[in-house]
Amino acid sequence: MxxxxxxxxxxxxxxxxxxxxxxxxxxxxxxxxxxxxxGGKISLTGFGSFKVSERKGRTGRNPRTGAEIKIPACKVVQFSVGKELKEAVN
Missing domain, CATH: 1.10.1220 (Arc Repressor Mutant)
Known part of the structure; x- marks a missing residue:
């Protein structure tokens, strides 16, 4: 959809x-x-909740060259599924 x-x-x-x-x-x-x-959190009972978490910086590899690259720290949005939504899907 x-x-x-x-x-x-x-x-x-x-x-x-x-x-x-x-x-x-x-x-x-x-x-x-x-x-x-x-930096807040949103909870929708039965549906799920959204929150922001911090991802640490890390070292990765360029898949083409194999060279190491630095991946900077960043914030990411996470969604946790609520019980009613999980049951509706299953």
């Missing part, structure tokens, strides 16, 4: 318009980005 299909499905489920669903989806994305950008 792509973004356009998701918006159509949300509009159908809520009985609203595609424009309303698009605004809601974009608002959700903005809130998630903002909260995670500030």
């Amino acid at each position: 792509n973004k356009k299909e998701l918006i159509a499905a949300m509009a159908k489920k809520t009985g609203g318009s595609n424009a309303d669903a698009l605004r809601n989806l974009e608002a959700l994305q903005d809130v998630i980005k903002s909260e995670l950008g500030n």
Whole structure:
């Protein structure tokens, strides 16, 4: 499912318009980005939770040349699946 299909499905489920669903989806994305950008965590009971963790810098290898390269430390977003979502998928 792509973004356009998701918006159509949300509009159908809520009985609203595609424009309303698009605004809601974009608002959700903005809130998630903002909260995670500030180092926060978002928990949606039954669905899952988003959090930011730090990945340490490390040494890697260039697959073409075999030369060592330094991979810098960075922050990554992690998603943990909630119980209800996990059961729905299985």
